[in-house]
Amino acid sequence: MYRKILILIFAGLLPGWLSAQLSFSTLLNEASVGKDDYVQVSFVIANAKTISGFVAPNFKGFSVVSGPNLQSGMSIVNGVLTKYEGKSYVLKPNAPGRITIQGATAVIDGKKTQSNNVVVTVSDQPSGQPQGNLNPLFGQRDPVDDDEVNEEYFLKPGESIPLKIRENLIVKLDVSKTTCYEGEPIVATYKLCSRLKSESKVTKRPSLGGFSVYDMLQPDTYQPSVEKINGKFFNVHVIRKVQLYPIQAGTYELDAVELENTVRFVKLEIEPGNRSGMEQLLQEYMNGMVEGKPEEHVITLSSKPVTIKVLPLPEEGRPADFDGAVGSFSFKSSLLRQSVTPNETATMQVELNGEGNLPLINEPSVKWPSGLEGFQSRVTENTDKTVSPIRGLKLFSFPLTAAKTGLYTLPSVSFSYFDPKAKAYKSLKTDSLTLIVKPGVANKPNILKALTGKREDGGFNWSILFWLLPVLAVAALGIVFVKKKPVVAR
Structure with missing residues (x-):
């Protein structure tokens, strides 16, 4: 049977954690598939002290393609530590329809327990979506070959441990670009890429001076992925993903992240040679037929620093009202009420929509006509920081009053920004607005x-x-x- 080796990564140093509750769950990588697709079901037991007597269901309506594949590991979400073990199966549906997969049973902490049932909807279409091999625990399609990954778990006689670790455990920093303008974002992703069974924790966080920093991922929503490096597939865990907005021109170095990794191997006493495949080797080891002893090695790895060159915004063509906005935007204004009475507060709203360095944009300048008194705006934002550039709207609400009755014209408001794609400045203007101040109760x-x-x-x-x-x-x-x-x- 395949023995899947998975990774534990601590995304940062944590002061302590709580232990989560016992659970026995049935998980699907896809609830709806085509008739020619594969579906993966995982039976995951969390926070158990003892497990025995596991019995899988009969998988009526499916053919078993692979399994059971074993998993184990830990995760920490919001300070809660979860230890898990599980078995997964890759299944192929025999016919379209709604097929129920019964829960598995096991004796957990001395008590017989059954996991939940799940339903798979199989359409008559050949395929719901492209599929590769599957990573059971995280619901990922994982092209990493099981034998290839499992082989890295064993230390053969004469193998160099430091070399094996460095070839199969990589910490790296990827950036979307190395040259940009002031105010133009760069996406920086710190990753741990592994083909080994390891536990990792951050021992040195990177310094990101010179930038306004916005995190793009929440730790409890992130799913691992797979990446091909030097011809081999790695399971990839993102340590941190941010978008960086340079504050001023210059050359900056993005610091490395440093991780302490505890890597576990089984050191074989004899060379396995070609007498059996890795699957058989794993099975024999688990059954005590192959001589070997567990080994644990601690190694500190870090990413390489990356240099970013930030270009100054051009002086040529810079509008007089330009105030540092970079991106692509639309701009409009409106009055919440067209008419008020003297000394009653009216509100003019100026709305900025688009993508760019929205959180860093200041309120536009408004020239109030004689007879109107305007005040500082109240600012609200509705933005999506998980995309780059940041996308959404920024609303400036200006309160204003008039002491006398009359017809007041609010002049247009101007706004200028630099478009890094066009490498040019662009200017926008709102329409002028009319406010009617009429006699009313406020006059008496x-x-x-x-x-x-x-x-x-x-x-x-x-x-x-x-x-x-x-x-x-x-x-x-x-x-x-x-x-x-x-x-x-x-």
């Missing part, structure tokens, strides 16, 4: 509003309070003076 004295200081829109009317405070102060002094005036006897 209102004792309740004056005392509470509230506007009709629910906000606090600071202008009323400003004028009311001196009057109240004078009245209070008058009352005190009257009370303290001595009574003259007549």
